[in-house]
Amino acid sequence: MTTLPFSKFHGLGNDFILVDNRASELPVVSPEQAVALCDRNFGIGGDGVIFVLPATGDTDYTMRIYNSDGSEPEMCGNGIRCLAKFIAELETQEGKALELPHTYSIHTLAGTIRPTLQASGQVTVDMGEPVLLAADIPTTLADQGDKVVDKTLQVAGQAWQVTCVSMGNPHCITFVDDVASVPLADIGPLFENHPAFPARINTEFVEVVRPDYLKMKVWERGAGPTLACGTGACALLVAAVLNGKCDRKATVALPGGPLEIEWAQSNRVFMTGPATLVFSGQVTVEAAGR
Numbered sequence: 164m165t166t167l168p169f170s171k172f173h174g175l176g177n178d179f180i181l182v183d184n185r186a187s188e189l190p191v192v193s194p195e196q197a198v199a200l201c202d203r204n205f206g207i208g209g210d211g212v213i214f215v216l217p218a219t220g221d222t223d224y225t226m227r228i229y230n231s232d233g234s235e236p237e238m239c240g241n242g243i244r245c246l247a248k249f250i251a252e253l254e255t256q257e258g259k260a261l262e263l264p265h266t267y268s269i270h271t272l273a274g275t276i277r278p279t280l281q282a283s284g285q286v287t288v289d290m291g292e293p294v295l296l297a298a299d300i301p302t303t304l305a306d307q308g309d310k311v312v313d314k315t316l317q318v319a320g321q322a323w324q325v326t327c328v329s330m331g332n333p334h335c336i337t338f339v340d341d342v343a344s345v346p347l348a349d350i351g352p353l354f355e356n357h358p359a360f361p362a363r364i365n366t367e368f369v370e371v372v373r374p375d376y377l378k379m380k381v382w383e384r385g386a387g388p389t390l391a392c393g394t395g396a397c398a399l400l401v402a403a404v405l406n407g408k409c410d411r412k413a414t415v416a417l418p419g420g421p422l423e424i425e426w427a428q429s430n431r432v433f434m435t436g437p438a439t440l441v442f443s444g445q446v447t448v449e450a451a452g453r
């Protein structure tokens with residue numbers, strides 16, 4: 164048995180167990196242990212486990228994440244806001260002076276992502292450029308060199324008009340008249356595991372209330388229904404612009420609260436929202452992970 168210190172954070176109710184993994188190149192928790200730690204009855208509870216690893220190349224740190232089912236996504240928007248606050252806390256404890264605003268450069272499986280801690284306490288993240296071609300999402304819903312905008316997907320005996328966008332991780336977006344009436348628990352898993360998505364998919368249902376205000380509900384790949392999804396909020400704003408439904412800057416209301424999203428003229432997507440420490444503690448895990 165070994166003792167693992169951790170901090171629990173959330174971004175709009177999308178909650179994560181943050182682990183200081185700076186002393187090792189490999190996560191100190193295995194995917195199986197992550198599943199157990201994320202269990203809300205038998206563990207700490209969380210939508211995923213996030214590791215702060217040593218720098219890769221000229222970045223400051225590396226981020227890796229395990230979903231609550233043990234799978235490893237490329238990126239996590241709410242998670243990287245939490246990670247920025249967690250790093251600031253670690254560095255401050257170590258006596259490093261922090262002047263705000265401060266930008267970290269973080270290596271992820273989706274490339275270098277840059278979160279900025281604002282003096283207001285909010286975190287703005289340069290999420291990079293959206294990925295739009297079918298082959299790169301990946302999905303078979305369109306010719307591999309084409310965008311996937313307003314395509315038909317058959318789920319549960321119904322035809323859904325979907326748009327797909329990757330923010331490093333894959334998203335399938337469906338516009339609906341009333342987000343409250345979407346039977347998420349029934350159809351979420353059918354979207355997630357649909358054969359049109361070889362890497363599975365995160366799926367968002369979106370109601371355009373005004374061109375600058377969108378409401379969403381999400382079923383996450385590997386985590387199920389969560390209260391918020393940062394990459395999803397970015398992906399759906401891009402999808403809404405591609406469908407002529409909204410401005411390039413809008414508020415996205417997630418079940419856990421609002422995020423401000425902008426698809427800038429530079430083609431980069433910026434996300435601003437909170438990240439909150441819930442508590443720190445230590446947990447006993449069986450032997451060291453891998």
Ligand code: ZDP
Pocket residue numbers: 177230235236237238239240241242332333365383384385386389391392393394395
């Ligand atoms: O792509 C996936 O498998 C997601 N479950 C990763 C987590 C995404 C997240 N909700 C976000 O905020 O981007 C954490």
